[in-house]
Amino acid sequence: VHKTKIKIAEDALDANTTIAHANRADFDRAQVRVVNMMSAPGAGKTSLLERVLADLGGARVAVLEGDVQGSLDADRLASLHVPVTQINTDPGFGGECHLDANMVRSAIPALPLDKIDLLVIENVGNLVCPAEFRVGEDARVMVAAVTEGEDKPLKYPLMFRTCELVLVNKIDLLPHLDFDLDRFLYNLDKVHPGVDRCLVSARTGEGVEEWRAWLERAAAPAAAPA
């Protein structure tokens, strides 16, 4: 039974990879760069997007918003006058815990690909399954809040290992936490040595310019991986 289950899972991941390639081909044809943003629930993905999306140095951006239910985050981002498309995962299975390539594929006709340079996909808040499903992105950003503890890279290694940038958020709270930043960074380098990281606070704005600059680079065609 267990082997069968693994086989089904592998087939599902293979199918996902095929569809992710098709998404990527569509995005490339439209010359749109795609960033897949992931984190645990409440780490601050939406707040960090609110900080930067209104000004990306001229790059035109849209957001694809993934949630189990509702459109709370989409509503927040739409108020920045950024086009936002919502995917709700709950028809799938009492709520899928991640976006997969096929969900993103279904949304492509609703995306203004010919009017944007960058698509940010805000994934469902979850540190496990979103890391397993490529959706056609050029780069992955994950947000880890310092309130979540130093051990998270060790407990959720795939997530930390498969991203190009780690935003270490809520650093304004460091004086009030028993959080050892050096130990967190040590654990991060253990699972993903040297990965880009920015220390940020969506609340105070600290470090946000570095995040904005990273996203501007990601929006430029030159940022394409070889």
Place this chain on the structure above:
Amino acid sequence: VHKTKIKIAEDALDANTTIAHANRADFDRAQVRVVNMMSAPGAGKTSLLERVLADLGGARVAVLEGDVQGSLDADRLASLHVPVTQINTDPGFGGECHLDANMVRSAIPALPLDKIDLLVIENVGNLVCPAEFRVGEDARVMVAAVTEGEDKPLKYPLMFRTCELVLVNKIDLLPHLDFDLDRFLYNLDKVHPGVDRCLVSARTGEGVEEWRAWLERAAAPAAAPA
């Protein structure tokens, strides 16, 4: 394809329910009460267990620890001289994001059921799928940290709706956050009107006695649902 997928998911949930009932029968036979503890990553499940497990008014307790990888939490709890059994979900599927009834069933032979009154199952940190899979528990406790924002009950309603107790953790940080506790409780009551809740801080110990008392009651045979 979508209907087939839903059908497969429903069959999987039906199979899970059957196994959960078998687990429950085994626990009942051994007169062991079972609490399934769930939260987002880093909300404080382990820290809240560390606060109370060493003294539950005479009730004997063991922990079944669910993680994608590693045994960091199990090691922390074992230092309290509480028996801890580890389940790692990563052989399943690049890391299953939840415990299911069958994983718990596999662990039953390793549990000291004849020596305990209460089994605490610490689930994988995730606000989506753990809520969908009963594992044979008598009650569910979820931990929501105030650092995660007021909107979480609305975004992850199944999790908040299917638990018997909500531990609102990290309240020591309230003075440093833009978190509206009344709005959080309003959202909580919207998805699960009147559910038991304790405001706690694993860090300072505030509210921990109320949590301890709840767990002591959960360990008593009288707490069994009719």
